Amino acid sequence: MRTKNEVSDEKLRGGFYSPAPLVQLCLKRANDLTAKQNEKLRVLEPSAGDGAFIRGISQSPLTNRVNDITAIELIPTEADKARAALSESGLSGLVVTGNFLEWGETNKEKYDIMLANPPYVRFQFISDEDKQRAKTILTQNGISSSSVSNLWISVLLLGLSKLRTGGVFSVILPTEFLTGISASSIRNWLVANAENLHIDLFKPGSFPSVLQEVLVLTGQISDSSATSRFVRFSDHNGSVREWEHVINVGSGTWTNFLLTPKQNQAYVEAQHHSGTRKLHEIAKFSVSTVTGANNFFCVSEDTVAENGLDDWVLPLLSRTRYADGLIFTQQDYANLKASGVQSSLINFSSVNPDPMEFPIAKKYLGSGVHLGIDARYKCRIRTPWYRVPVVAPGELLLSKRSNKFPRVISNHANVYTTDTIYRGVLLPGSPVTADDFAATFHNSLTLLSAEIEGRNFGGGVLELVPSEVSSLILPITQGAGKHLPELDKLYREIGDSDEFIEATNRVVSELSPALDAEMLWTLHEARQDLNNRRIMRTHAKFFDL
Numbered sequence: 001m002r003t004k005n006e007v008s009d010e011k012l013r014g015g016f017y018s019p020a021p022l023v024q025l026c027l028k029r030a031n032d033l034t035a036k037q038n039e040k041l042r043v044l045e046p047s048a049g050d051g052a053f054i055r056g057i058s059q060s061p062l063t064n065r066v067n068d069i070t071a072i073e074l075i076p077t078e079a080d081k082a083r084a085a086l087s088e089s090g091l092s093g094l095v096v097t098g099n100f101l102e103w104g105e106t107n108k109e110k111y112d113i114m115l116a117n118p119p120y121v122r123f124q125f126i127s128d129e130d131k132q133r134a135k136t137i138l139t140q141n142g143i144s145s146s147s148v149s150n151l152w153i154s155v156l157l158l159g160l161s162k163l164r165t166g167g168v169f170s171v172i173l174p175t176e177f178l179t180g181i182s183a184s185s186i187r188n189w190l191v192a193n194a195e196n197l198h199i200d201l202f203k204p205g206s207f208p209s210v211l212q213e214v215l216v217l218t219g220q221i222s223d224s225s226a227t228s229r230f231v232r233f234s235d236h237n238g239s240v241r242e243w244e245h246v247i248n249v250g251s252g253t254w255t256n257f258l259l260t261p262k263q264n265q266a267y268v269e270a271q272h273h274s275g276t277r278k279l280h281e282i283a284k285f286s287v288s289t290v291t292g293a294n295n296f297f298c299v300s301e302d303t304v305a306e307n308g309l310d311d312w313v314l315p316l317l318s319r320t321r322y323a324d325g326l327i328f329t330q331q332d333y334a335n336l337k338a339s340g341v342q343s344s345l346i347n348f349s350s351v352n353p354d355p356m357e358f359p360i361a362k363k364y365l366g367s368g369v370h371l372g373i374d375a376r377y378k379c380r381i382r383t384p385w386y387r388v389p390v391v392a393p394g395e396l397l398l399s400k401r402s403n404k405f406p407r408v409i410s411n412h413a414n415v416y417t418t419d420t421i422y423r424g425v426l427l428p429g430s431p432v433t434a435d436d437f438a439a440t441f442h443n444s445l446t447l448l449s450a451e452i453e454g455r456n457f458g459g460g461v462l463e464l465v466p467s468e469v470s471s472l473i474l475p476i477t478q479g480a481g482k483h484l485p486e487l488d489k490l491y492r493e494i495g496d497s498d499e500f501i502e503a504t505n506r507v508v509s510e511l512s513p514a515l516d517a518e519m520l521w522t523l524h525e526a527r528q529d530l531n532n533r534r535i536m537r538t539h540a541k542f543f544d545l
Helices: 020-033 052-058 076-089 100-107 129-141 151-161 184-193 259-269 302-305 328-340 359-370 434-440 444-453 480-494 498-511 519-538
Strands: 042-047 066-073 093-097 111-116 164-173 194-202 212-222 228-238 238-250 276-278 283-286 314-316 344-348 395-401 408-410 421-424 453-458 461-463 473-475
Touching: 020 111, 020 164, 020 194, 020 212, 042 052, 052 066, 052 076, 052 111, 066 076, 076 093, 076 359, 093 259, 100 129, 111 151, 111 302, 151 498, 184 194, 184 212, 184 228, 184 302, 228 461, 238 259, 259 444, 259 519, 302 344, 314 328, 314 434, 395 434, 408 434, 434 473, 434 498, 444 473, 444 498, 444 519, 480 498, 498 519
Parallel strands: 042 066, 042 111, 066 093, 111 164, 194 228
Antiparallel strands: 164 212, 194 212, 228 238, 276 473, 283 421, 314 344, 395 408, 395 421, 453 461
């Protein structure tokens, strides 16, 4: 975890300001929802920055309908810019130099519109006083403060509380709003308390200096609470696609609502099909050996020979990229050793000879001390520091992080792995074998569930933690193992391709007829949509609205 002095002032204040295209869209959405209101409108802007929304209002259809603007900005130099923008606009209003959380404690006025790009900053980077204010806001809205770790949620809730019944909000948010566990509280609050909810989705690039995808959330404070709402989605990816979902309070993440209703319905039906199971009902995947220093304890064949380590090494697959197919065989391992990459895990277990009694092995350990390996956290809490608690190999291996999709490998060579690869074991009484599992894992249903359950990182990387792996949906396909050699051969030839997924789908539909070709094709398109959205983050440019 980084401390305050390890990040920029810009990051500390969450001050990545609003680009004009997003400002224009927020204003359009707010104008549309208030079009039937005849009275002059009062506008609140909780994090004014340099005045982007103020400038936007002065150039939008709202300009003749706004009575006054109240804008709050923490940074004095930015508040001055916002104040200048207000003066140039000719609009009435006030720019307050101050803390919105503190301002909100005493200001009891109500507003017609809130426009915002809330500061995106973690609680660890704000003062204790602001942290307490933020947590108080959460508590007042029935949200556990322990479940939230970022300031934008509290700022958004406080801003929403300043709107009158029927008041409109249009805000720029990180897409964490849709997928983040900590954001589930604000999603549930909105379903319960707001109507006319509308989410605009975009390619990345709206914040030039931030690798962060954003969305625009618009809605209206309802005069009654509800347990479900219609939510409209607009996907601005070239042409605009639109769809609606009914979303319930407690729906979990909203990733699956990025799918069209047809796609989402197919996913729901497949989850409840008698021929599918949650992964945790079939197998368990867990973290493999944690060395604390993989580059020291994971070594090549040359390093083993040069340091006389033959008595202390175990066969290792250190990265799934070193496995060419869906089966990792003894021949694959022999090829890996010959390639010169890390292929052995050093195991100074107490059941092995004491390396300190062998000069050449002792010298290798001395080189580790010289490099400070012994002082690393995972090493220094062990006695002795070089005795790694080795975890037994798994029948199945699963990539922790992936690009196009996660891959499961049947571990025929019985190799060990580190924490970059999860180890899987079938549960007692499992209806499938390890080869059955590996043969059909890469179908559209399971890979779609990986996109929905997993988390996204910079560069379009998909990561699954063990709890998310356990929630994946798998078809039960007894006898699929007979197809594993042909699928393994195909993967070795074409790799992470749609053709490979389609071949797996054909095996699944043959062995589980209710998951027919039409349903699997719908799920295939759904997975492609989410996959493209994730990977697109690295390459796409923001478009003109």
